[in-house]
Each structure stands twice: as C-alpha cells, then as structure tokens.
C-alpha cells in the first residue's frame with residue numbers, strides 16, 4: 204500500500220483542521236497507509252543550523268521521502284498560511300545535502316493537495332498562496348478539487364466541528380481524486 208502523509212497547519216489540540224484530517228483519513232482507509240507529520244519541534248529556520256542539520260529536520264525529511272502523497276489541512280491566518288507551516292516548508296525547500304544547491308530537496312516532485320477549515324473565506328486566500336508556494340518548490344500540486352470549509356456558528360461558539368452533507372461530499376470528492384492522482 205502507498206503512503207500518504209498528512210500535515211496539519213495548526214498546533215491547537217482541538218484544531219478543526221486536525222478534525223477535518225481525521226475525516227479524510229476515514230475516507231482513505233484501506234487505500235493508503237496514513238501518517239501524520241508532527242513538526243512542533245522543528246526549529247525556526249536559521250542558516251547557521253544548516254551545516255549540522257537539526258534532528259527534527261532530519262526526521263521530517265525522512266517522513267516526507269517515504270510518502271507517495273502529501274495532504275495539507277490548514278487554517279488561514281491573516282489571509283495567508285500560518286507561519287509554522289511556512290517555517291516547515293522553508294526547511295523542506297533546502298537541498299538535503301547543503302554542500303551543493305543542485306542537490307535535491309525532500310519535496311521535489313512530491314504529489315500534494317490542500318484543504319482548509321476557517322472563516323467565511325473558506326481558506327481560499329491561504330490555499331491560493333500555498334498552492335503557489337508548493338508549485339514554486341517544484342511539487343506536483345493537485346489544485347482541483349480542494350476542500351474549503353466555512354466553519355458553522357457552533358464551531359465558534361461551542362467548539363463543535365460539524366460538516367454539512369455538501370461539505371462531506373466535497374471532501375470525499377477530493378479524497379477520490381487525490382487517490383487517483385497519487386496512483387497515476
């Protein structure tokens with residue numbers, strides 16, 4: 204079975220995006236091995252650290268290399284992607300062997316897609332900018348379809364994550380198209 208790596212762009216314990224990932228995971232069960240990339244311990248990018256790659260960076264690169272596909276679930280922060288996700292991607296944009304910039308990165312050519320849950324903008328600005336960044340990093344980005352969720356009032360008032368039938372269908376369609384994309 205091929206491997207799909209899920210990356211959640213929120214560290215919040217009750218993250219709606221992590222709950223969205225859990226729903227997608229159920230849709231992919233028996234089709235792929237699913238792993239979640241935990242990256243809270245990745246330090247801020249600092250070129251001084253690159254000569255002696257920090258252990259968390261070595262670990263996340265290894266997990267990325269083992270993945271046949273990557274699915275990012277992320278909130279929108281100020282009309283863009285969260286800084287913690289950018290920091291992770293900045294590390295992943297660097298050659299694994301920094302002695303020569305023609306050396307490959309861990310993410311080059313990787314198949315990736317994006318979903319997000321947030322406010323009324325349905326994370327559209329975040330996803331547009333993230334798609335552009337992932338393409339700049341020479342990843343193969345499945346931009347259509349992508350699931351954008353405008354969280355309901357009960358999410359903001361009671362912390363409850365509920366999806367409408369239409370939103371579930373959107374996620375299911377993305378899961379099916381991503382399955383075909385990764386298996387192609």
Ligand SMILES: Cc1cc2nc3c(=O)[nH]c(=O)nc-3n(C[C@H](O)[C@H](O)[C@H](O)COP(=O)(O)O)c2cc1C
Pocket residue numbers: 213214215217218219220221277278279280281282283320321322323324325326
């Ligand atoms: C720094 C910050 C900026 C935010 N900016 C936006 C925004 O531009 N658009 C939006 O829809 N929601 C925005 N939000 C609200 C998030 O969508 C909301 O907190 C969401 O629950 C975060 O996702 P999570 O539940 O996965 O942690 C922002 C939240 C934070 C903390």
